[in-house]
């Protein structure tokens with residue numbers, strides 16, 4: 001692995017931000033293997049290393065802002081790579097708001113790490129780890145979500161080398177399948193000081209045994225590449241699982257973790273997402289922390305912020321201004337900024 005800083009613009013966004021772009025080369029020298037292209041915005045007036053939000057994006061770095069200085073990432077459309085339009089997901093990223101609050105925000109396209117289709121694990125990072133003669137991960141080895149989480153850890157490796165990033169205060173976040181990913185990244189890598197799951201649903205924060213909305217059979221059929229092969233054994237057989245998702249949430253302890261749901265996102269089972277936070281409380285208590293200070297599902301648009309944060313906001317499966325307001329407030333609280 002090597003890092004290449006490909007551009008730095010100290011006057012980005014009309015002088016409000018510093019834009020930095022970094023390529024993480026994997027599997028040998030530049031051009032030999034996969035590469036993760038990281039886009040970072042830092043507050044222009046930052047005098048010391050800044051706390052940072054990091055998350056993967058769905059369609060290329062140029063989606064997060066109309067800023068013409070963003071080097072477009074070619075994204076996978078089916079098995080081809082194309083460029084998606086600038087700023088198309090700007091509402092989900094709120095770059096100006098985040099840097100205005102004194103944080104950096106960093107992102108990379110998840111398809112740089114592993115494409116999100118069942119390609120037999122040929123095009124992403126998995127082949128870098130095959131033993132001699134191996135052509136795909138074994139049933140107890142990683143799928144795509146795990147690879148995306150691994151990629152987030154490589155971005156963290158870069159942060160540790162960048163004097164402008166306060167790598168002890170990095171919040172990892174993700175939406176939907178990338179919320180499943182941020183939870184797994186947080187569970188695997190304790191360098192992430194705060195973990196945020198936005199509408200992560202099945203395989204993320206939602207309890208499997210409820211089998212409400214998306215079930216294991218449905219998810220493992222529609223997305224056979226997301227999880228390890230062995231997970232399919234529990235299709236229509238959730239009660240045989242030796243774990244459930246509250247244990248995933250508990251793996252963040254004692255670090256702060258935020259679970260967000262949306263009222264119209266019943267596919268992701270909001271109540272199951274809440275319950276996995278609640279039932280992680282026992283482990284937080286072992287660390288002398290409260291965890292989620294609620295005993296029943298809070299009302300819509302009434303966030304609860306303990307060491308575990310939770311809200312169910314009105315509206316659909318998305319990342320909104322309301323969600324970001326909560327994440328900034330939660331990070332301020334736990335990073336000792338207010």
Ligand code: GTR
Nearest residue numbers: 175176177178201202214219
């Ligand atoms: C859906 C899938 C969900 C969620 C979502 C997304 O099709 O059923 O588990 O991951 O995609 O990532 O937007």
